[in-house]
Amino acid sequence: MKILLIEDDQVLADGLTQTLSNSGYSVTGVTHGAYAEHLLKAQGFDLIILDLGLPDMDGLQLLRSLRSQKLLLPIMILTARDDINDRIEGISQGADDYMTKPFELRELEARLHALVRRCYGGFTDIVEIGNLQLDTSNKQILAKGELLNLSARESAVLEVLMLQKGRVISKDKIAQHLSLHGDALADNAIEVYIHRIRKCIQPYEVSIRTFRGLGYLLEDK
Numbered sequence: 001m002k003i004l005l006i007e008d009d010q011v012l013a014d015g016l017t018q019t020l021s022n023s024g025y026s027v028t029g030v031t032h033g034a035y036a037e038h039l040l041k042a043q044g045f046d047l048i049i050l051d052l053g054l055p056d057m058d059g060l061q062l063l064r065s066l067r068s069q070k071l072l073l074p075i076m077i078l079t080a081r082d083d084i085n086d087r088i089e090g091i092s093q094g095a096d097d098y099m100t101k102p103f104e105l106r107e108l109e110a111r112l113h114a115l116v117r118r119c120y121g122g123f124t125d126i127v128e129i130g131n132l133q134l135d136t137s138n139k140q141i142l143a144k145g146e147l148l149n150l151s152a153r154e155s156a157v158l159e160v161l162m163l164q165k166g167r168v169i170s171k172d173k174i175a176q177h178l179s180l181h182g183d184a185l186a187d188n189a190i191e192v193y194i195h196r197i198r199k200c201i202q203p204y205e206v207s208i209r210t211f212r213g214l215g216y217l218l219e220d221k
């Protein structure tokens with residue numbers, strides 16, 4: 001499995017290369033987006049790890065460019081931007097997964113393994129959990145093939161939870177995502193949305209767990 005690592009932080013790049021080489025990946029490291037594009041034309045890779053803050057270009061720009069060239073390799077984004085909008089943007093631009101710095105190398109490794117497993121069964125824009133499917137290309141959420149009966153805001157909340165499946169998402173993060181939609185939120189608005197979403201998704205083998213003081217986790221039942 002050949003990985004192209006596009007990361008200008010040398011310490012992180014060295015650590016990643018070491019860890020991934022130890023688990024059997026062959027890693028080629030580059031620091032600039034332009035050189036990465038050049039290499040991708042010249043050699044075959046199986047997977048890309050892409051830092052969003054590169055010296056010569058924005059990683060999202062590179063991501064768009066690669067996807068517009070129909071390069072369907074799995075791409076894992078690394079970002080120091082602790083901003084859910086960047087992550088959602090990354091996923092909607094065609095990234096398959098992301099890690100926010102700082103992260104544990106072990107976690108990155110586990111997620112890479114999962115990504116490889118997932119992607120080498122076929123490339124997809126669909127995020128699935130239980131019987132729910134989020135199509136990241138148009139943000140529609142289907143349950144057993146039918147559109148879920150949710151308001152735009154409820155749907156946006158569920159979208160965040162699905163994109164971050166397996167992780168606890170704080171109310172602040174959800175509120176940040178919703179603020180994209182305009183109006184200010186009432187104090188208990190998110191609880192109300194979560195309550196409605198819970199009712200709506202109940203038949204579909206998923207549930208939302210509340211972690212008091214921390215946030216919400218969407219999980220398979």
Ligand code: CA
Nearest residue numbers: 008051053054
């Ligand atoms: Ca960087």
